Amino acid sequence: MIEFDRLTKSYGDLLAVENLSLNVAPGQVYALLGPNGAGKTTALRCLATLLAPSAGAVRVAGYDSRREPLQVRRHLGFLAASMGLYERLTPRELLLYFAELQGVPGGGRAARVAEVLELFEIVPFADRLCGRLSTGQRQRVSIARAVVHDPPALVLDEPTLGLDVLSGETIRRFIHGARASGRAVLFSTHQMDEVELLADRVGIIAGGRLVAEGTTEEIVAASGEKNLARAFLHIVREAA
Numbered sequence: 565m566i567e568f569d570r571l572t573k574s575y576g577d578l579l580a581v582e583n584l585s586l587n588v589a590p591g592q593v594y595a596l597l598g599p600n601g602a603g604k605t606t607a608l609r610c611l612a613t614l615l616a617p618s619a620g621a622v623r624v625a626g627y628d629s630r631r632e633p634l635q636v637r638r639h640l641g642f643l644a645a646s647m648g649l650y651e652r653l654t655p656r657e658l659l660l661y662f663a664e665l666q667g668v669p670g671g672g673r674a675a676r677v678a679e680v681l682e683l684f685e686i687v688p689f690a691d692r693l694c695g696r697l698s699t700g701q702r703q704r705v706s707i708a709r710a711v712v713h714d715p716p717a718l719v720l721d722e723p724t725l726g727l728d729v730l731s732g733e734t735i736r737r738f739i740h741g742a743r744a745s746g747r748a749v750l751f752s753t754h755q756m757d758e759v760e761l762l763a764d765r766v767g768i769i770a771g772g773r774l775v776a777e778g779t780t781e782e783i784v785a786a787s788g789e790k791n792l793a794r795a796f797l798h799i800v801r802e803a804a
C-alpha cells in the first residue's frame with residue numbers, strides 16, 4: 565500500500581535519503597526511527613508529493629507520486645511534523661473544508677466530521693478558533709484533518725509530538741483501530757515505548773540509509789542488546 569522503491573533525495577550537495585526501499589502492507593503498522601537529521605521527514609515528504617524524488621520512486625495504493633500525485637493524495641492521510649492550521653477557522657469549519665477538498669461527498673461530510681471530532685476528542689473545543697488552541701489541541705486537529713477522508717494509507721510524521729499522556733493514548737488507540745480496519749500506517753517517532761506498543765515492523769534510518777529493519781524483537785536480538793532503546797543506540801553508532 566505504501567512503497568518506497570530505491571528512493572534517493574538530495575538537497576543540492578546534501579544527500580538526505582539514499583536508496584531507501586520499504587513497504588507497508590494493509591493492516592500493518594511500520595515505525596520509522598532515526599536520529600535528528602537522518603532523513604525521515606524528507607522521505608515522508610517525498611511520499612506525500614511535497615518533494616520530488618532525485619531518483620527512485622514512491623507509490624501509494626499503486627499510484628506513483630510523480631505521475632499521479634492527485635491519486636496519491638486522495639489515498640493518503642499525511643500528517644506533517646509542523647503543520648499550519650487556518651487560525652481564523654474553527655476545527656469544525658477546518659475539517660468540513662478539508663473533507664470537501666478531499667472529495668468526501670456532501671451528504672456524508674458533516675457526519676464524517678462529527679466522527680473525527682469524537683475520535684480525537686476535539687468536541688469540547690470544536691467551535692473555538694484554531695488560533696486560540698493549545699499545542700496538543702492543535703496537534704489533534706492536524707491529525708483529524710489528515711484523516712478526515714478516511715484514506716487507506718496513513719503517514720504520520722511524529723504524531724504524538726507535544727501531546728500529553730492522555731492525548732498520546734488517543735492517537736495510539738486511533739492507530740490500533742486503523743490497523744484493525746486494514747489501513748497501512750507508517751509513522752516516525754523518537755519514542756521507543758510507542759514503537760514497542762504499536763509497530764508490527766520497525767525501520768531504523770541513519771545518514772539517509774535504512775540500516776536495520778524487522779520486528780522489534782528481531783532488531784533487539786540482532787543487536788545483542790536487551791531492549792529497543794539500547795539496540796537503537798548500538799545500530800546508529802555503528803552506522804556513523
Ligand SMILES: Nc1ncnc2c1ncn2[C@@H]1O[C@H](COP(=O)(O)OP(=O)(O)OP(=O)(O)O)[C@@H](O)[C@H]1O
Nearest residue numbers: 575578580598599600601602603604605606607645
Ligand atoms: N529544505 C531543505 N533544504 C536543505 N536541506 C534540508 C532541507 N530539509 C532537510 N534538510 C537536511 O536533510 C537532512 C535530513 O533532514 P530530515 O528533516 O529529513 O531529518 P529527520 O530524520 O526528519 O530529522 P528529525 O528527527 O530532526 O525530524 C538533514 O541534514 C537536514 O538538515
Ligand SMILES: [Mg+2]
Nearest residue numbers: 604605606645
Ligand atoms: Mg523530521
